[in-house]
Amino acid sequence: MEIYELEEKAKEVRRWIIKMLAEAGSGHPGGSLSCVDLITCLYFKVMRHDPKNPKWQDRDRFILSKGHGAPALYACLALTGYFEVERLMTLRKLDSILQGHPDMSFTPGVEMSTGSLGQGLSVATGMAISGKLDKKDYRVYVVLGDGEIQEGQIWEAGMAASHYRLDNLTAFMDYNRFQIDGLIENVIGIEPVVDKWKSFGWEVLEIDGHRIREILDAIDTAKRVKGRPTMIIAHTVKGKGVSFMEGENRFHGVAPTKEERDRALQELT
C-alpha cells in the first residue's frame, strides 16, 4: 500500500472511530484518534498477519497497551478482515464482541486483553522472549500511552526487554501530551523521556506520529537495530483529524454527540 493510500485508510479509520463512539455514547475519542496513523501503518503495511488465520504462529504481534484506544484497533481489525465491518457499530453494547477495552476472549485478532494501564509492555516482552526462544522471526509491536509510562511496571518491563536484548520488540509512545487530569507536565512530568528510554538501554527514535512516511521509516530503522528494543516516541495530537477535538482534552473520555459526529464526518471526507 502506497503512502497516499495509507493516508486515506487512516482517514477511513478515523471516520469509523467517530461513528462507533457516537453510536456507543461513551468511550475515548481523543486517544483513539491520536494513535490511528501508527496502528493503520502496522495493520495495512508493516505487519505479517493473516486475518483468516488469527492464531498463525509466525504472525507479527500487536498489543494496544493503552487499551482505551480500542476503537482505533477495532476499526483496523475489521477493515483488514478479522470480522465484519458492521460489527463496529456494536461497540460497548451488551453481548458485543467489541468490549469497552480490548478483550481477547471476544475479539478475533486482539492479542492481549488490556485496559488497565501499564501491563502491555510486559506481555509484549514475554512474546518477544518466546520468539527468540523458538528462533522465530516474527516481530512484536506495542503502543503505549504517554501518561501510561507513569506506571512503574512499564519501567520494570523496560529493564527486562533491554536485559534480554529483545531487538524483535518495537514500542511506540503515543505522545499526545494529555492525560485525564490535564497536561502531563502538570500532573507528573515524564520528560526527558528520550533520555529515560536511552538510559534503560533502548534505541530511541523521535517522529511525527501522524506522518506516514516517518512512521514507516522509523519501523524500518527499528528492524535493523541489533541487540536492543526500540522505542519510537511519536509526537501526536489528541483528537487528531477533527478540528474541534484537536488538543481539546474534554474529548479524552466523552463521546461525540450526533451533531458533533456529523460535523466530524464532514471534516473527514
Next chain:
Amino acid sequence: MKEEELVGTRDAYGKALLELGRDNKQVVVLDSDVSESTRTKWFAKEFPDRFFNMGIAEANMMGVASGLATCGKIPFASSFCEFGTSRCYEQIKLSICWARQNVKIVVSHAGITVGEDGASHQAIDDIALMRGLPNMTVLVPCDAIETKKAVFAAATTDGPFYIRLARAKFPLILKDDYQFKIGKGVVLREGKEATIIACGLMVKQALLAHDTLSREGISVMVINMSTVKPIDKDIIIKAAKETGAIVTAEEHTIIGGLGSAVAEVLVESNPVPMKRIGILDRFGISGSPDELLKRFKLTGEDIHNAVLEVIKRK
C-alpha cells in the same frame, strides 16, 4: 517412636520442574530473584535457555509469563508467597486470569511458618486473593508427594493455576500411589461425630487432633482439601450430613480462605455448627515456626478444642 520423614514442598516443586522440563520443551520457568529459595534454580541449571530471572519485579514477571503463554509456552512463575500474590495482584487478575492464559504461579514461603523474617514476609491473605479471581484454580498441597502431583496436574491442565507452598519441611502424609484430582477433597480418616477439613501444613495438625480425639473416644473425620478452588461441594455436604459439625484449619487468615469457602457451601446447603481455625485477622510476627503455630493457635490441640466446641453446639 520412628522419626518422621520431613520433606520440603518447595523441594518437591524443584524436582517436579526438572521432570516436566525433560518431558516437555514448552515448559519455561520465571523467577523474581529468589530462585535458590523456590528451588527453580535447579531447573535454571539444567535448562538455562528456558529459565528467565526477571529480577525483583514481580508485576512485570506475571505479564511476561502471560506473553509467553500466548505463544504456546507453559510458564511457571515463582516467587515468595507474599511477593508473588498481593504485590502483583492486578497483573495476575487481568493479564493472566482475564486473558485466560496458561500460567502456573507457584509460590513458596506461605503463611507465618516463614518464621523469623516476620510480618513483611508472611503472606496470610493470598488464598483469599487468588480465590476471588475468575478462571483461577487454587491448590494448597499437604505434603511433598501431593505437591509433585499438583504441579504435574497444573502443567497438564489448561488455564491459570495458583499453587501455595511453604518454607518449612512437612512430614509425609500421603503414599506414592495417592490419586490427586483437581477439585476433589480426600477423606484421610473416617469418623462420625465431626469433620476436620484442612489444607497445607494444617492437615498434619488435623491428623494429630484426630489421634488425640480418638484416644478420648471421639470419632472424627479428616478431609484433605488441597483444592481450595473449585471447592469440592459434594464432600463438604456429605461430611456435614454424616457428622453434623465441621472444623476448618488453614495457615491463613480466617477471612476469605478455606474456612470461608467451606462456610459458603454450608450456609447455602446444609448449615451445621462450624468453627474456623486460622489467623484471627492480624499480621504475623517474628519467631520460630513452631512458636508461631502455638502463638497463633494453629496446633493440633487448638483443632482438638474446636472439635469439642462444635460437637457441644450440635
